[in-house]
Amino acid sequence: MKKLAIAALVLLLFAGGAAWYVWEGMKPVEASEEAIEFTIQPGMGTSGIAELLKKKGIIKDDLLFKGYLKLNNEGNRFMAGTYETSPGITYDQIITMLNNGEVKPAEMIRFTIPEGFTVLQMAETIAKESGLDRDELLSLMDTNSGWDSELAKQIPEQAALRHHLEGYLFPATYELPKDVTAETVIQTMLSQTDKRLEEITDWETLLAQRGLTLHELLTVASLVEREVVADQERALVAGVIYNRLEQDMKLEIDATVQYLLDKPKERLLYKDLEVENPYNTYRNKGLPPGPISSPSLDSIKAALMPEKSDYLFYVTKKDGTQEHLFAKTYKEHLKNIEISKKME
Numbered sequence: 001m002k003k004l005a006i007a008a009l010v011l012l013l014f015a016g017g018a019a020w021y022v023w024e025g026m027k028p029v030e031a032s033e034e035a036i037e038f039t040i041q042p043g044m045g046t047s048g049i050a051e052l053l054k055k056k057g058i059i060k061d062d063l064l065f066k067g068y069l070k071l072n073n074e075g076n077r078f079m080a081g082t083y084e085t086s087p088g089i090t091y092d093q094i095i096t097m098l099n100n101g102e103v104k105p106a107e108m109i110r111f112t113i114p115e116g117f118t119v120l121q122m123a124e125t126i127a128k129e130s131g132l133d134r135d136e137l138l139s140l141m142d143t144n145s146g147w148d149s150e151l152a153k154q155i156p157e158q159a160a161l162r163h164h165l166e167g168y169l170f171p172a173t174y175e176l177p178k179d180v181t182a183e184t185v186i187q188t189m190l191s192q193t194d195k196r197l198e199e200i201t202d203w204e205t206l207l208a209q210r211g212l213t214l215h216e217l218l219t220v221a222s223l224v225e226r227e228v229v230a231d232q233e234r235a236l237v238a239g240v241i242y243n244r245l246e247q248d249m250k251l252e253i254d255a256t257v258q259y260l261l262d263k264p265k266e267r268l269l270y271k272d273l274e275v276e277n278p279y280n281t282y283r284n285k286g287l288p289p290g291p292i293s294s295p296s297l298d299s300i301k302a303a304l305m306p307e308k309s310d311y312l313f314y315v316t317k318k319d320g321t322q323e324h325l326f327a328k329t330y331k332e333h334l335k336n337i338e339i340s341k342k343m344e
Helices: 002-026 046-055 062-071 091-100 119-130 134-141 182-197 203-210 214-227 231-246 254-258 297-304 330-343
Strands: 036-040 081-085 108-112 173-177 313-316 324-327
Touching: 036 046, 046 062, 062 091, 081 091, 108 119, 119 134, 134 182, 173 182, 203 214, 203 297, 214 231, 214 254, 214 297, 231 297, 231 313, 231 324, 313 330, 324 330
Parallel strands: none
Antiparallel strands: 036 081, 108 173, 313 324
16 A cells, blocks of 8 residues: 555656646746747748747747647648747747738838939939939839830830830839849839729720820820929810820920929020920920829829810919919910919
8 A cells, every 4th residue: 555655646746747847848938028030931840840939949848839739739820931029928829920920020111202203313212212222223214124014015115215214113102121122113113003004994995095105195194293283283284285286386395394404493594495305395396205204193194184175375373373374375375474473
């Protein structure tokens, strides 16, 4: 009897010791605010994951963690990726994190391209916010092949374009991984243009009805973008542009001359209007070779669906509203110029 009692006591102590070992081993490690990063590779099994977590100091015992996973039928849905956590979390919290793929957020860069920016302004903005090389960005913006974009494939090859992708990079706020390449930045902006155009119902049908190419549409839209501040005037100004084109008149749009300058002027001089360049709509009839800026979706819509009128001229009101006075004849236009001067 005495031997049996001793044996029972030993078994009890052993069981108690094992239970204590399991209980102690499954307790979270001491809590800390220190961030620990670990990476689950694709195809990594539960043994490898448990060993990694122990090595990183996130759990105390890899064998106990493996046993817990098997007992609870877990571990087959863990998602690969780089994770970040702090010591002190429980087994269940670890399992939830890995099942949900709660990976460490990538370091991001963020930049905003305002509507009406040129590719030169874009390259400077992106370079400043991302650390990418400005000249590399500009060089890629002048590249005419290799882009995954049906829109970019429609850019005329022989056009005397100042910058190949001018007008095709959508103005918006972008958030991309910190290690992003210049090629990926530009491809993302091209894809955004593709995507945003699809928001316009039957845009390709409307384009065909106007008898325009996509390149011509974006060119008109870019003129509207640089000429108009008041949203309600976009479609009306687009209509004036089409009216002048139909009557074989020079567009005489200041923004096309400003586009040629290294730094835009507050007021153009007569000598500026005489510069010999395909973009100068004071010297050349028709549209310039391509867009002069990146138009907003509203300006693209205005170019697709212009407001009909008999207007051929407009002049900016000098009353601070940035709206325009419109005229059907040159005589009326001259009167509007005088009215505008009096507003100043």
